[in-house]
Amino acid sequence: MSNTPNANCEDCPVHNLGNLTKLGINMSQFDFVVALAGNPNTGKSTVFNALTGLRQHTGNWPGKTVTRAEGGFVYGNKRFKLVDLPGTYSLLSTSTDEEVARDFILFGQPDVTVIVVDATRLERNLNLVLQVLEITDRAVVCVNLMDEAKRHHIEIDTRRLAKELGVPVVAAAARQGEGISELLQAMYEVVTGSYICRPHRLERTSPRLEKAISELTKKIKEEFPKLPNSRWIALRLLEGDQRIIDSINNGELGNLSRSDTIPSNA
Amino acid sequence: MKTENTEAILCTANTLRWEIGEHIHDSLVESMYADANIIASRVVTLPSEKPRFDFDKKLDKLITSRWFGFPLMILLLAIVFWLTVEGANVPSAMIASFLVDTIHPWLKGAFAMFGSPWWLTGVLVDGVWLAMAWVISVMLPPMAIFFPFFTFLEDFGYLPRVAFNMDSLFRKAGAHGKQALSMTMGFGCNAAGVVATRIIDSPRERLIAIITNNFSLCNGRWPTQILISSIFFGALVPAHLAGFVTASAVVGVALLGIFFTLAVSWGLSKTMLKGEASAFSLELPPYRPPQFWQTLYTSLIDRTAIVLWRAIVFAAPAGAVIWLVSNIHFHELSLAEHFINFSNPFGLLLGLNGVILLAYIIAIPANEIVIPTVLMLTVISAKLSGLGGGAGVMFELEETNAVANVLHAGGWSALTGLNLMLFSLLHNPCSTTIYTIYKETKSIKWTTIATIIPIVMGMVICFIIAQVWRLITF
Numbered sequence: 001m002s003n004t005p006n007a008n009c010e011d012c013p014v015h016n017l018g019n020l021t022k023l024g025i026n027m028s029q030f031d032f033v034v035a036l037a038g039n040p041n042t043g044k045s046t047v048f049n050a051l052t053g054l055r056q057h058t059g060n061w062p063g064k065t066v067t068r069a070e071g072g073f074v075y076g077n078k079r080f081k082l083v084d085l086p087g088t089y090s091l092l093s094t095s096t097d098e099e100v101a102r103d104f105i106l107f108g109q110p111d112v113t114v115i116v117v118d119a120t121r122l123e124r125n126l127n128l129v130l131q132v133l134e135i136t137d138r139a140v141v142c143v144n145l146m147d148e149a150k151r152h153h154i155e156i157d158t159r160r161l162a163k164e165l166g167v168p169v170v171a172a173a174a175r176q177g178e179g180i181s182e183l184l185q186a187m188y189e190v191v192t193g194s195y196i197c198r199p200h201r202l203e204r205t206s207p208r209l210e211k212a213i214s215e216l217t218k219k220i221k222e223e224f225p226k227l228p229n230s231r232w233i234a235l236r237l238l239e240g241d242q243r244i245i246d247s248i249n250n251g252e253l254g255n256l257s258r259s260d261t262i263p264s265n266a
Numbered sequence: 267m268k269t270e271n272t273e274a275i276l277c278t279a280n281t282l283r284w285e286i287g288e289h290i291h292d293s294l295v296e297s298m299y300a301d302a303n304i305i306a307s308r309v310v311t312l313p314s315e316k317p318r319f320d321f322d323k324k325l326d327k328l329i330t331s332r333w334f335g336f337p338l339m340i341l342l343l344a345i346v347f348w349l350t351v352e353g354a355n356v357p358s359a360m361i362a363s364f365l366v367d368t369i370h371p372w373l374k375g376a377f378a379m380f381g382s383p384w385w386l387t388g389v390l391v392d393g394v395w396l397a398m399a400w401v402i403s404v405m406l407p408p409m410a411i412f413f414p415f416f417t418f419l420e421d422f423g424y425l426p427r428v429a430f431n432m433d434s435l436f437r438k439a440g441a442h443g444k445q446a447l448s449m450t451m452g453f454g455c456n457a458a459g460v461v462a463t464r465i466i467d468s469p470r471e472r473l474i475a476i477i478t479n480n481f482s483l484c485n486g487r488w489p490t491q492i493l494i495s496s497i498f499f500g501a502l503v504p505a506h507l508a509g510f511v512t513a514s515a516v517v518g519v520a521l522l523g524i525f526f527t528l529a530v531s532w533g534l535s536k537t538m539l540k541g542e543a544s545a546f547s548l549e550l551p552p553y554r555p556p557q558f559w560q561t562l563y564t565s566l567i568d569r570t571a572i573v574l575w576r577a578i579v580f581a582a583p584a585g586a587v588i589w590l591v592s593n594i595h596f597h598e599l600s601l602a603e604h605f606i607n608f609s610n611p612f613g614l615l616l617g618l619n620g621v622i623l624l625a626y627i628i629a630i631p632a633n634e635i636v637i638p639t640v641l642m643l644t645v646i647s648a649k650l651s652g653l654g655g656g657a658g659v660m661f662e663l664e665e666t667n668a669v670a671n672v673l674h675a676g677g678w679s680a681l682t683g684l685n686l687m688l689f690s691l692l693h694n695p696c697s698t699t700i701y702t703i704y705k706e707t708k709s710i711k712w713t714t715i716a717t718i719i720p721i722v723m724g725m726v727i728c729f730i731i732a733q734v735w736r737l738i739t740f
Contacts, residue, residue, distance in 0.1 A: 041551045086464075092295070097464055120552070123306035130298050148552065153313035161309040175557065200305075202297050209293060212282040219278055223271045237279035239290050248272050 020184060021074040022053025030072065030081040032191045035105055037132055038116035039125050040087030043144045045069075046174040047116055047183070048084040075184050078191075083110065089124075091131045099243070105135050106229075107252060111191040113139045114183070119149035119156055119171075129165065133199035134232045139167045140186045147173040166198035201231070212238060224254060322553055326427070330550075335431040340517060342424075346415045348513040351492055354407035361406065365399035388593060389586050397585025400638040401577045404489045409570045412485065416454065417565035421556035425450055430550060439528045440535025441478075442471035449475070449527055452482030453520075456695055457702040459484075464706075470541045474531050476703055477716040480695045481527040483520050486577065486633035490690045491516045493637055497670045498683030515687075523691050530719065538715075576698070580632035587628055588639055602643055616725055617685035617732030621676065626689070631697050636690065641669065644676035681735045685728045692724030 038044040048054070052071030069084040085104055086097035105113055113136050117125035122143070129141055143158055162169035168186035172179025189195035216234035220227065227233065233253070236244040247253040283290075328334055373395055377387040419425065428450060433443035444466050452459030456479050463475040483491065492512065500512035535541065591602040599607070602624060610620035625639040673682075694717045695703070704713040 092291070122310050123302050126302035126305055127298055130301055155311040157309045157311075161305070164305045164308060200301070202294070202301055206286075206293055209286055209290060212286050216275070216278055216282060219271075219275050223275060234279075235290070235294065237276070238283050238286065239294075240279075240283060245276060248276065254272075 020051075020181075022051070029079060031078040032080050032111040033108070034080050034082045034187060034191075035108065035110035035113040036082060036084045036116065037101055037105065037113055037128065038085075038087055038142075038144075039089055039118060039121075039128055042087065042116045042118040042125065043174050044084060044087055044116045047114070047142060047144065047172070047180075048082060050174050050177060050180050051082055051184070076188050078188070080187075080191075083108070088128065090128060091135070102135070103243070105132060107247070110136070111138065112187050114142055114187060115139055116142045116144050119143045119145045120152055120154055122156060130200065130202060133165065133167065134201065134235075135229050137197050137199050137228050138190050139197060139199065140183065140190055141165060141167060141169045142172050142174075142179070142183050143169060144172045144174050144179075146171045146179070147176060165200045168195055168197075209238075227253070325553060326550060329424070329427045330430050335427075339428060339431065340521070342419070343520065344513055344517045346412065346419075347492075347516050348509055349415065350408050350412045350488075351496070351513055351516075352509050353411045354492075357407040358403050362399070362403035365403060366396065370396065370399065385593075389589050393585040393587075393589030394582045395585070397581040397588065397635060397638065398578050401581040401632075401634050402574065404493075404637070405485075405577055405634055406570070406574055408489060408492070409485060409574065410566060412488070413454070413565040413570050414562055417561050418556050421554065421561050423551050423553045426550055435528055436531065439532040440541070441474045441528075441531040442466045442468065445471065445475040445478075445527075445531070448479060449482050449524070452479045452484060454485055456480055456482065456484045456699040460699060460702045460706055468541075470535075470539050473707065473712060474534050474539055476706060477534065477712070477719060478527045478530050480699065480716065480720050481523045481530065481691070483523055483691060484633065484696075486696065487636075487690050488516070489634065490637050491519055491687055493669065494683050494687050494690075495519075497673065498680050501670065519687050519691055522688075526692070526723070530723075577632055577634040581635050584628055584631060584635050584639070588642060591628075592642070606643065615732065616689075616728040617681045617735065618689060618728060619677065619682065622682075622686055622689065626693055629696075630694070633690070633696050640686075641672055644672055644678075681732060685731060688731070689724050689728055692720050692727060694718070694721045 036044055036048055048069065048071060051073050053073070054069075054071045071082050071084070073080050073082065083104060085101040088098045088101050091098055091102040091105070104110070113132055115129050115132050117129060129139075132139055141161070143156060143161070146156070149156060156171070158169045158171045168190065170179050170183045170186050172183060174180065186195070190197060213231060213234050216237060217230050220230040220233055220237075224230065233244060237248075244253070329338060370391065373391045374387060377391055425447065429443060429446035432446035432449075436443050436445050445463070447465065448459050448462040450459075451462040459479040459482060460476050463472050463479070466472040466475055495515040496508065496512040499515040500508035503511050588602075591605075592600050594601050596604065605624050606620035608620070609623045613619040613621075613623045621640055621643040624643060625636050628639050629636045694700070700713060700717055703716050704710070707713060707716075
């Protein structure tokens with residue numbers, strides 16, 4: 001996907017997994033926070049378990065994880081906290097689980113958001129990916145259930161997908177443990193800044209809307225210069241999203257600053 | 267943090283919103299779908315020919331079929347219960363004989379050796395220890411069988427199909443189809459079921475799901491159902507049919523619970539929580555072969571052990587309370603006997619008795635300890651001699667026959683058994699569930715309603731059945 005600094009053995013899967021220390025629920029002092037998002041029933045919890053060594057129950061039905069589950073691991077000498085968000089189809093509506101997921105990605109300021117998608121239902125899953133990419137510019141897409149896709153003779157060009165989305169894309173079959181080391185490597189590159197994401201942003205069809213967004217975005221940027229997603233905030237305000245309006249009034253939005261989360265030596 | 271600048275931003279947003287004057291939300295969603303479609307078409311290569319035989323589709327047709335869906339669901343439920351009933355007997359008796367017949371006398375001896383006063387031995391050994399011993403022996407084997415089966419069905423992908431089958435029923439009741447999922451979770455634990463209602467978007471429908479979750483028999487009540495059912499229904503038929511009849515009666519009560527879930531949902535959506543049922547799309551996930559060891563591990567560790575631990579934690583103080591109320595005397599009679607004598611007429615009116623009412627008060631923290639409490643209190647109040655270990659001693663009777671003898675001696679009839687099963691289905695949620703309801707709704711009003719509705723229903727229904735029964739039998 002991208003060149004690693006020392007490509008000789010760092011990107012060898014065997015070596016990488018050897019680098020992984022599963023910390024379970026021991027989550028003291030973290031260097032990076034990872035959010036795990038995805039549609040329901042895409043194997044998010046399986047990925048979560050594979051990374052943390054926890055055995056959160058994985059059920060084959062949508063909506064199993066209703067609250068946030070957290071776990072930790074060490075990779076490349078950095079301590080990661082992994083937050084498993086509730087599975088949602090979108091971040092637009094206002095159900096509790098979608099709000100939990102969206103608020104965490106927006107206000108929790110994870111260093112990277114891993115979006116787990118179902119390889120056999122890629123198009124539908126992309127809706128959530130596109131919405132996450134509107135909010136954050138640090139994401140990794142994990143195309144899970146590649147084994148099922150293979151069984152159904154579905155092929156996915158993950159390289160092309162990475163180009164289209166502007167973020168790393170990893171093919172995985174988490175139940176078999178395939179792709180986990182590649183996922184770790186991709187996450188590591190994003191959080192340390194060695195992979196700079198250029199996320200896909202939605203094109204607006206209407207010029208009038210586009211003009212309104214630019215105007216508002218300008219104003220927001222003046223007030224909150226550090227925001228990574230001022231266009232998205234502008235859009236939410238145009239839609240009259242009460243949660244975002246409140247966050248401007250109570251200063252929550254103003255406090256969002258990620259400058260301190262990137263280590264200077266990365 | 268309101269500043270002039272933030273005011274200006276919000277003001278601009280408001281003005282622009284009016285200027286645009288179109289549905290931003292729709293156009294956003296449209297452009298998102300368009301982009302997703304374009305990207306997918308560039309990266310996904312679909313198979314050129316359709317597979318000839320699609321196993322998933324065929325199975326879905328059968329499982330979600332109009333005619334086979336429900337019978338299949340009931341059959342699966344019955345099989346799981348039958349396996350649980352049949353499989354749990356022997357290990358239950360073994361654990362009981364170890365904890366009660368071996369450890370209990372040993373503990374008593376040990377306490378006596380260290381010169382413990384009689385009341386301390388009573389509270390700790392006869393109260394706390396026996397309560398825990400009973401809970402472990404009665405609950406561990408059924409749970410260790412029931413939960414893995416249930417988890418396998420879950421991992422395989424059966425639960426969303428159940429929700430799919432039940433969806434139209436819930437919609438007709440004015441509730442949300444996803445309530446079928448939270449209801450199914452309630453069969454494990456009502457507190458978990460109440461938390462699971464978070465998947466329901468609309469607050470109105472979510473409240474309905476929370477209030478009615480208690481009508482799902484939780485695992486603390488399965489043992490009561492199974493034991494009473496085998497005494498009063500299983501015993502009516504020849505031995506080889508007993509397991510089947512017992513399981514059927516339990517399935518019957520569980521189905522009655524589903525019926526009450528729907529009926530009360532309907533009632534609420536017509537009165538206190540008026541509104542239209544909202545539409546939702548439910549994805550039927552592909553069937554996946556469960557990961558055998560992983561499932562076994564999680565169902566045993568996460569579910570069985572956690573539920574058992576909770577039961578033990580609540581049973582221990584309850585054991586002490588039982589011992590105390592049976593041993594603190596006031597005017598010749600113990601506190602327990604006072605209450606039983608006082609509430610007995612009311613209990614009989616409901617086709618129950620004072621013992622059962624007291625047992626349900628003591629068991630508010632955990633439904634699991636209803637049966638041991640009932641037995642112990644029956645022994646005291648009927649002044650049976652030579653049974654059990656004396657006042658306040660919870661005991662395990664190895665054969666259901668022995669339990670039956672105690673209950674018959676305590677004046678129980680088939681009516682008492684039937685009404686106890688119904689009352690076990692219809693009474694207030696346990697304290698953990700009540701607390702969870704409060705945490706989820708943040709409302710004392712709805713917590714109270716969710717607590718009171720089932721117990722009022724239970725009393726009314728038991729009363730009616732008792733009156734009808736007496737009309738018929740006299």
